[in-house]
Amino acid sequence: MSAIDERTMAELQEIAQRYPQPRSGLMPMLHLLQSVEGYVSDAGAEAVAELLGLTVAQVLGVATFYTQYRRQPGGKHQVGICATALCAVMGGDAVYQAVSDHLGIEDGQTSEDGLFSLERVECNAACDFAPVMMLNWEFMDNMTPEKAVKILEDLAAGREVQPRRGAKITSWQENERVLAGFYDGRADEGISAGEPSLRGKKAAEERGWKGESK
């Protein structure tokens, strides 16, 4: 009952051929498997092993090394709340607690309705937007417990959620396809830069700093 069909096999091949050496395609191939099946299944791992001439043990050795690969199905959306020191101190722990209470699940679990998987994630390179939540690996900046819960409520109710610095939320699987290297044409969604990103530039302009002479 595997969803690894001919089209997926062809796309897996395509990924392998992108690189000077096919094995380099392994990580994007695993992302593709996740976009198709929602996780790295045994069948998926076997297909990839066969294609690359590796053993399944080797493929799983790679799949279990990296945090983003799941070996079990998860929710439609992946909710990642940064738990590294700075975000945690800035209020990330409170955001996590609120989300956990709201969904009724803990780190590593999926909500009963299958909509959300909750995860404590590591620093996601948006510290000036702390506390940060990642939704299917889209930036949800400057979170508070209320904002975070509202976003999840909106998603559950089928309402649109548009991150400022990202593309409208669709699903974890759809974003996995982007990570597999299949551009979905949506780069033009979202803004250029959030306010914190521009503060230095603004401060410079206020002080008359020249920048590059034209």
Next chain:
Amino acid sequence: MSVVPTPVLTANWGQERSWKLKKYLAGGGFKAAKKALGLSPEEVMGIVKDSGLRGRGGAGFPTGVKWSFVPQDNPNPKYLVVNADESEPGTCKDMPLLLASPHTLLEGIVISSYAIHCHTAFVYVRGEVAHVARRLQGAVAELYEAGWLGKDIQGSGFDLDIIVHSGAGAYICGEETALLDSLEGRRGQPRLRPPFPAVAGLYASPTVINNVESIATVPSILRNGAEWFQSMGTEKSKGFTIYSLSGHVANPGQYEAPLGTTFAELLELAGGIRAGHELKFFTPGGSSTPILTPADVDLPLDYEGMVGAGTMLGTKALQVFDETTSIVRTTLRWSEFYKHESCGKCTPCREGTWWLVQLLKKLEAGQGQEGDVDKLLAVCDDINGLSFCALAGGAVACVTSAVKHFRPEFELGYTTPAWEAYPYERSALFAGGAK
């Protein structure tokens, strides 16, 4: 501070559709690449060497010198790999750059690849940023269409392909040899050196690995010349950089300034510590660099200045914490980060981080025993300098510097939970920050 010739990298951020090629070209983009293609690769390398540009990913190794280590008589292909794995806690300069202006990086890649005779370049971007991947993918597609990638770029005779490769969540893949193994489709664990990547890197071929910011700086150097770059910064730390300020400052954000700017100056730009609070400690370059205190705010934030202060400039990730913060809490959380991210290859990091977290958890909970702080330091001694790569060094620096400056607060952990001594909700940027 006197008039300063920045911003450069951040200059086009925030402009309408700044990430589009059309917009980038209109702002003067790819003039540097055009100029570079009119010079010889050796001349381009010479300009970057002369500029004194040092790697902006933390190590600060002179970029042009790194390029010159590539043996051009080696028959294998030469590779350029851009390290966009930005994962050092506190570091948040590369992701906004790639969102706002991926072409700044890509133009840099064209020039740098040309200089080292590379025809296939990679951008290894961390996996946990879907929209960054999109912006990169979109930008690369635009360049192929515009003839800035592919065969015979702009009629120069130079061929170049760029492959955007998403990671999958592993801080260790920011270490250049671990990144190479990861890019080869393996577990991202660091490699033995020698051989060095410049001689035998990706696919055992000569490879240069550079940080996003380093390569993104290259176009400006080609546009304005090595001397211009040298006119900024300090004696051994030339040029400008993006300082990332986060935490308890009034205006966290990205502050581009010449190297050597002091923390006090940056703090001023950022509106100071948040109202009603005062600085307790900060990291100069991410959690892996020993922390600094209010006594250090006037030190120049350049490579030598930081080493002189017993720390490192690192990724210029200034995480700022005020007096509401429990240092035991932050040290524990950073240690949990290192434990989670430890690749597991070597004993001291794998086992040491496991132990450190348990000790710190006890102290946070007020369940420490007399002697635990000394034990913490002793375990650090058995890790420091003995590990396979620098990850463990960062884990240790975080702990030892915290204890050095705030030992009594750690010893408080023998009796009092950290959340009682420093109620956690007070550190939150909003009301109600829980434990």
Next chain:
Amino acid sequence: MSETAPAELVTLTIDGIEVSVPKGTTVIRAAESIGIAIPRFCDHPLLAPRGSCRMCLVEIPDAGNGRGFPAPQTSCTMAVAPGMVVQTQLTSPKAKAAQEGIMELLLINHPLDCPICDKGGECPLQNQAMSAGRAESRFDGVKRRYEKPVKITDRLLLDRERCVLCARCTRFAEEIAGDPFISLAERGAYQQVGSYPGEPFDSVFSGNVVQICPVGAFTAADYRFNARPFDLVSVDTTCEQCAAGCSLRADHRHGSLRRRLAGVNPEVNEEWNCDRGRFHLPLGATDDRPLTPLLKDGGAMREASWPEALAAAAAGLRKALKTGVLPGPRQTAENAAAFAAFARDTLGTPSIDYRVRVKDENQAAFLLEQVKGKALAESVQYRDLENAAKVVLVDFDPEADAPIVFLRLFKGLRKGLKVVAVAAEPSRTLAKLKAELVETLEDAALDENTIVLAGERCASETLRQIATSPARWAWIPNDVGAIGAIDAGCLPGEGGLDVERMLNASMALVVGDDAVEAGMGFTVRLSDLGDDAAGADVWLPVATVTEQSGTFLNWEHRRGSVGLIAKGRVPAAAEVLAHLAGLLAAPETAGSEAGEGIPDFEPAEGEEVSA
């Protein structure tokens, strides 16, 4: 024969002692060469350096350029440099302290399994914890735990919590055997050896991981809880499973064979063996098997005494018009010589054949001409395979027929060896060797830089083509006793019948191997496997390979000694033949005087035999 240029020597100082070693030697090896043992786990002389356990830390105050390393370095990854100064734990307190620290860290997640762990008593972790660690640990936290043990294969069990992540097993599987069915998985403190249930570690070399595991993480299911090493006596021997000639170490407890490990033999099997040799325990003195001679009496077999049985054998052979000898392909060289002498001198028959079956009539002539009596020095040897430019396989499947040959070819790939297989089906083995498959011998282009390995199935016509080509070649039989038998002359010469003809003729036969079928005439069968149902008129149990000493000659014509584990209650084949020869030489006697003077077979004085 490839010549290697004499290596350039590098002189350095270790703990104040000057030592010169070939360029490229690691510091840990250099130290060993002067008797200094630096503690280690992940380092193994036959695996590429890894530098991950960090146990072998040394101080290097001078790297040979006047500058020292600021921190201790791993001696297993450090190549020697002229003028280098190294201080091990013997002379550097810093190195000693570093090693102690690493050891303490290694033990924090290690379970206190010693009382129930097979490795106890021969455990590098135990030993080095005592020699290189501190007496007490400061760890009082929680250890990570796993369900245990995991059945990796029917033969191999894995206790993950004991594992020190040295990766010797996964490196062996990938680098040496080409069978990466075990791989490291997960990350950080949960890193572990993993495999995939749908793709078991079905490597013919899987057992080696048990031997090189420096802790009790990998154990052999057959040996689990079986014995303690301090109860075992080790005997060096040579494996009897094929003609590769691997050195083994056979461990027995009061004469009962408990396990067999690969022996160290750099020229043959280096430090590896295959699962056939490792996990097969030949019968021995303590095994229950029929030990009484049998006589066919009125259609059924009945027990008889040795004198009676030998007399009946002699009588039957004396009566026969034609006789033949079928030693079988598993005899030691001494036993094979005894069979040959028996045929030649006692029976006066040219009909002797060690083989079990013959398809190619001309094979015997070729073997007598081209294989018999070859000296080791003129033979193709293992090291030639490793250093060859090209090796051509003809009717020879290295992994199936002589597994250790496969390992050497696989090793050679790293040095640029090219493997070609003639008229072979694609197989995993050939894929691992990156072999080019060609249809005919001509396509293989045999030149003076080629070595041909021909297997037992190879037609004599093809063998002659190979032998007359410019290439060097070796004939690799499937059975351990073949070369010894050929050297001893156990092949039909002028006027002699081969095994097929002998089995189909009415002639009396002396058979030395249960694998050889019964003939049509009077058959005296010497059996070491205890199969008392195999057709015979006189059935004589003889010593197994563990109950005698002797010699095997491998395909290189290299002598390997067979170690005596424990003398059993039955004699070796050569002794039985000597007694038979004596009877046949003496005038015919009857009745109870038959067998007079034949001693009862008792174990020699001092040799222990127990059930």
